[in-house]
Amino acid sequence: MTAFVPGMLPEEYEDLRAGVAKFADEEVAPVSAELDAEHEFPYGLVAKMGEMGLFGLPFDEEYGGMGGDYFALCLAIEEIGRVNQSLAITLEAGVSLGAMPIYRFGTEEQKREWLPGLTDGSGLGAFGLTEPEAGSDAGGTKTRATLDDGTWTVNGSKCFITNSGTDITRLVTATAVTGTRTSGSGGEVPEISTIMIPTGTRGFTAEPAYDKVGWNSSDTHPLTFDDVQVPEANLLGERGRGYANFLRILDEGRIAVGALSVGAAQGCVDESVKYAKERRAFGQPISDFQGISFKIARMEARVVAARSAYYLAASRMLAGMPFKKEAAIAKMIAGEAAMDNARDATQIHGGYGFMNEYLVARHYRDSKILEVGEGTTEVQLMLIARELGI
Structure with missing residues (x-):
C-alpha cells in the first residue's frame, strides 16, 4: 500500500497540486467575489478546468479521462476549495457524483455514450438521491419508476441536487423505487434502482434554483419528474442495487x-x-x-x-x-x-x-x-x- 503523506507527495501528484494551485490563485481567486455576489455559475472557469483535464482525472483514457486516480482529483478539489468552494463543489459533484456512478456501474455502452462528454468538462452530470423525506433514510424514497414495454416511467421529486440545472447539465442519475423485495427478516422493503434521465426529457423539470446561505455560484435545484419516460436501457447497474x-x-x-x-x-x-x-x-x-x-x-x-x-x-x-x-x-x-x-x-x-x-x-x-x-x-x-x- 502506498501511503500518501502531507508534504511528501510523489512528483506527479505534487506537479498536479502546484499547477491547480497556480490556476486557483491566478484565475479563480480574482473573480470569486464577483461570482459569489452575482450568484453566477462559473461557466468560463468550468471550461478552463475541462481544458486542464480536471474533470477526467480519475477516469481511463478510453473514456476521455486522464488515466489518473481519485487522490489526484482530491488534490485538485482541495486547491480550488482554498479560494472558491462553489467551484470546488462543482468539480467534486461533476466527477464523483455525476460521472463516477456511470464509470463504476454502467455497461460498456453507457460508458462510451456518456463519459466522454462528462470527463472533458463540456457537460455535467448530477446525482439524484435526496428527497424531501429521504436521504440517509432510503426507506423514505417516494420517487417511483415503473417498467412497461421497454420504457421506464418515472414520477417523483428530488431536492438539493448540485449541477442539475446548468446550461451544460447532460443528465441526472436518480434513485427510484422499482418494486419490493423480501428483507432478511422476511418483511417487504422497497426495491431501489437507479435510472439515468437526460436533461430535456419531457416531464423532467429543474425547478427554480435555491436561495442559499453559501455556495452562491454553484448550481443547486429541486427536481420534478412528471411521467418522465426513458428507455429500459437507462437503468444504471443491477435492478434493486441502486441504493x-x-x-x-x-x-x-x-x-x-x-x-x-x-x-x-x-x-x-x-x-x-x-x-x-x-x-x-x-x-x-x-x-x-x-x-x-x-x-x-x-x-x-x-x-x-x-x-x-x-x-x-x-x-x-x-x-x-x-x-x-x-x-x-x-x-x-x-x-x-x-x-x-x-x-x-x-x-x-x-x-x-x-x-x-x-x-x-x-x-x-x-x-x-x-x-x-x-x-x-x-x-x-x-x-x-x-x-x-x-
Missing part, C-alpha cells in the same frame, strides 16, 4: 468533500496569517499578540490533522482496502475544521471578516454545508460507530 451502489459512491465522495473542507480550512489559515502580519494595533502587528497567534496555530493544527485523515482514507481506497470508516472520519474532521477555522478567521479579521468581499466571510457562509452535505456529522458518527461494531 447500495450509491452508498459506495457516497463513501468515495466523502473523501473528496474532506479534501474540499481541508482546502477551505487552509484558505482561512492563509488569509489569517497574512492579515495578522499586516494589521496593526497598539503600535504592533496583531500577530504579536498571543491571543491571535495561538488562535492561528490551532487553526493550522486542524488543517494538518484533517489533511492527514483524508490522505489516509484515499490511500486505503486506492489500495483496495476497506475505507468506509476512514472516509467518514476524514469527512467529519475536515468539515468541522473548515467551520471552526472560518469562525476563527472571521474573528481575527474583526469587522472586515463580516464583509462579503473578504474570502474569510465567504468561507464562513460556505463552510457550514460541509458539516451537512454528503452525510451530516451525525451520520458520520453513526458510520464510525457501526464500523467499530457498536
Whole structure:
C-alpha cells in the first residue's frame, strides 16, 4: 500500500497540486467575489478546468479521462476549495457524483455514450438521491419508476441536487423505487434502482434554483419528474442495487468533500496569517499578540490533522482496502475544521471578516454545508460507530 503523506507527495501528484494551485490563485481567486455576489455559475472557469483535464482525472483514457486516480482529483478539489468552494463543489459533484456512478456501474455502452462528454468538462452530470423525506433514510424514497414495454416511467421529486440545472447539465442519475423485495427478516422493503434521465426529457423539470446561505455560484435545484419516460436501457447497474451502489459512491465522495473542507480550512489559515502580519494595533502587528497567534496555530493544527485523515482514507481506497470508516472520519474532521477555522478567521479579521468581499466571510457562509452535505456529522458518527461494531 502506498501511503500518501502531507508534504511528501510523489512528483506527479505534487506537479498536479502546484499547477491547480497556480490556476486557483491566478484565475479563480480574482473573480470569486464577483461570482459569489452575482450568484453566477462559473461557466468560463468550468471550461478552463475541462481544458486542464480536471474533470477526467480519475477516469481511463478510453473514456476521455486522464488515466489518473481519485487522490489526484482530491488534490485538485482541495486547491480550488482554498479560494472558491462553489467551484470546488462543482468539480467534486461533476466527477464523483455525476460521472463516477456511470464509470463504476454502467455497461460498456453507457460508458462510451456518456463519459466522454462528462470527463472533458463540456457537460455535467448530477446525482439524484435526496428527497424531501429521504436521504440517509432510503426507506423514505417516494420517487417511483415503473417498467412497461421497454420504457421506464418515472414520477417523483428530488431536492438539493448540485449541477442539475446548468446550461451544460447532460443528465441526472436518480434513485427510484422499482418494486419490493423480501428483507432478511422476511418483511417487504422497497426495491431501489437507479435510472439515468437526460436533461430535456419531457416531464423532467429543474425547478427554480435555491436561495442559499453559501455556495452562491454553484448550481443547486429541486427536481420534478412528471411521467418522465426513458428507455429500459437507462437503468444504471443491477435492478434493486441502486441504493447500495450509491452508498459506495457516497463513501468515495466523502473523501473528496474532506479534501474540499481541508482546502477551505487552509484558505482561512492563509488569509489569517497574512492579515495578522499586516494589521496593526497598539503600535504592533496583531500577530504579536498571543491571543491571535495561538488562535492561528490551532487553526493550522486542524488543517494538518484533517489533511492527514483524508490522505489516509484515499490511500486505503486506492489500495483496495476497506475505507468506509476512514472516509467518514476524514469527512467529519475536515468539515468541522473548515467551520471552526472560518469562525476563527472571521474573528481575527474583526469587522472586515463580516464583509462579503473578504474570502474569510465567504468561507464562513460556505463552510457550514460541509458539516451537512454528503452525510451530516451525525451520520458520520453513526458510520464510525457501526464500523467499530457498536
